[in-house]
Amino acid sequence: MKNLLEVHHLSKDFQHKRQPPVSILQEIQLQLGKGQTLCVVGESGCGKTTLGRVLAGLLPATTGTYSFLGKDVTRLSKKEKKEFRRDVQLIHQNPYESLNPTTMVFDILANPLRKHKKMKTIAELYPEVTRLLELVGLTPVSDFVDKYPSHLSGGQRQRVSIARVLAMDPKLIVVDEATSMIDTSLRINLLKTLQEIQERTNVSYFFITHDLALGRYFAQNQQLMVMYLGKIIEKGQTEELIGQPLHPYTKAILSAAAGNKGLLDESSEFETYVLGGTDIPSFTQIPQGCPLHPRCPQKIEGLCDRLRPPEIESTTGHYVACHLYRKSDSPL
Ligand SMILES: Nc1ncnc2c1ncn2[C@@H]1O[C@H](COP(=O)(O)OP(=O)(O)OP(=O)(O)O)[C@@H](O)[C@H]1O
Secondary structure, three states: OOOEEEEEEEEEEEOOOOOOOOOEEEEEEEEOOOOOOEEEEOOOOOOOOHHHHHHHOOOOOOEEEEEEEEEEHHHOOOOHHHHHHHHHEEOOOOOHOOOOOOOOHHHHHHHHHHHHHHOHHHHHHHEEEHHHHHOOOOHHHOOOOOOHHHOOOOOHHHHHHHHHOOOOOOEEEEEEOOOOOHHHHHHHHHHHHHHHHHHEEEEOEEEEEEEHHHHHHOOOOOEEEEOOOOOEEEEEEHHHHHOOOOOHHHHHHHHHHHHOOOOOOOOOOOOOOOOOOOOOHHHHHOOOOOHHHOOOOOOOOOOOOOOOOOOOEEEEEEEEEHHHHOOOOOOO
16 A cells, blocks of 8 residues: 655755754654554654654755655645645644634634635535534534634634644644643543544544653554654554663653653553753754764763664564664674
8 A cells, every 4th residue: 555655864954044054854764654643752852843844845855755645745746736735734732823813713614615625605614614513523513613712722722723624634634742732631532533533534643742651642553753853763563662662762751751650551661761961962963873872871882972873673663773773794
């Protein structure tokens, strides 16, 4: 089956006037199938949003390839570009900023339908607006259609944002920390709604979070990847990655998350694993070799501080970029 998206050796640099370029994403490799979820987890500032914006077509990659439904996104015709923009949608972190306060819920949903599906009359629009509100769990619909965003709670606003995105019938939704401003008690409900929407519409999600427990919950039986300083350092099937973490950084964030309990299964045992130092190095001074080596308790002198570890497939579908898992016969 053709993947929905395929990314190979992708990098993204930012450059400001007269400054040297700063490399934010390096050597990103990923695939995502139709109706599947891929979650990226990593500390704040590691490059998750930048990757989400590249995948959503809002930022161009600097090098590497990105294909969507088998087509290179840098070589799309005008018509294909238009389709791509409709097919790939982004849900922002902040539902307060993303909705126009002077527009009623009905029009927030009807406007994209008017524009993209050429629906004009109320008779055409009303059933579709109703369907969208029902999909996101805003029922009875009559309680919401004539409300303004200021009448709604944070969770309800985020549901309206999701419904607006669904109006485009997207194939991929980049969900960027979309529940971080919502009360913890409502967060799981919203994530469940997103999962139900996936079952009904076969949409794929690229789910971005700094919270490993949340990522684990949302990407159950799906794929999880861990990012550190703009690089994917481990990826695999979620339960395999959580149950058998390989990279020292993954072990450290799991150990920290287990300490907070959160959504992590309390019966699971997690090794206590602490990194040295507290500061994440800056993108302008990415350490040579493995970017984690200054903080890594298992670093191999003369290797980790010198050579960037390649991505290795440890067991089927479980990849790690760490010299500890280097095959003994692999060249240095
Ligand atoms: N347009 C830009 N120009 C220059 N640097 C940028 C730009 N956008 C992001 N960055 C830098 O890229 C790095 C990664 O930021 P990004 O927002 O992608 O990380 P993140 O993991 O999503 O963080 P957060 O969870 O806090 O949103 C940061 O150092 C940020 O300052």
